[in-house]
Amino acid sequence: MEYNRLNAVKEVQNKLYDDNTIYDLAELYKVFGDSTRTKILISLEISPLCVDDIALCLNMTKSAVSHQLRILRQAKLVKPDKRGKEVYYSLDDEHVSSIIECGLDHIKEGK
Amino acid sequence: MEYNRLNAVKEVQNKLYDDNTIYDLAELYKVFGDSTRTKILISLEISPLCVDDIALCLNMTKSAVSHQLRILRQAKLVKPDKRGKEVYYSLDDEHVSSIIECGLDHIKEGK
């Protein structure tokens, strides 16, 4: 019993030591962990949108939206497409939607 | 073209207005968005552990770990099991692992 417990601790310590993707994982989820950004992502699931339209949908200033889009861009969750004066943003890949769905599954069941 | 754009905005606004799970979703991901908590979750994927052992694995104080476990408990991501003096924590359900896997998929591919 005591033996297994120490074994588990050792195994966990090795795992945590080796796995440097844990920080990347936390960083990724931190990006999803703000309602403004999740709103933007869910909006872009419906259609690509320019910054002004996103601001209109969320009832926020362009500036605030632009700041959040920068964070989403850096996390490679959205990608910009400049068309004339406007910059249209869309989801970077289908992973984004699947991560959102994954979270919704937990919410619907658990609670 | 302009017509479709306005249509998209309306559709997004309706979606955001109806969907009050967006805040729950952001709250859920906020919990994952801290490396201490993701370390705890990944540790518990390997084995149920008592608070002292988690603290040992993460090289943190019991107090700090306990504070984070409280947050994980409230989010229904871990569940406590009191055995005598010790409290063993384990993952609340299999959703937790699948959310972690979902994030790792994005990291591995994207970059």
Next chain:
DNA sequence: ATAATAGTTGAACAATTATTCAACTGAGGT
């Protein structure tokens, strides 16, 4: 060229939050 519109950026401010410290609760062993 000039004006107007779309978007980005940096500094500042307010709010949130993770960790530490100390005090406390409760179970087990002597």
Next chain:
DNA sequence: ACCTCAGTTGAATAATTGTTCAACTATTAT
């Protein structure tokens, strides 16, 4: 009963972070 060990809790501190404001770039229209 007493002491010890495991865990929780609340207040305080330090760090992070989201939004605002103002200034700036770049593209389109007159």
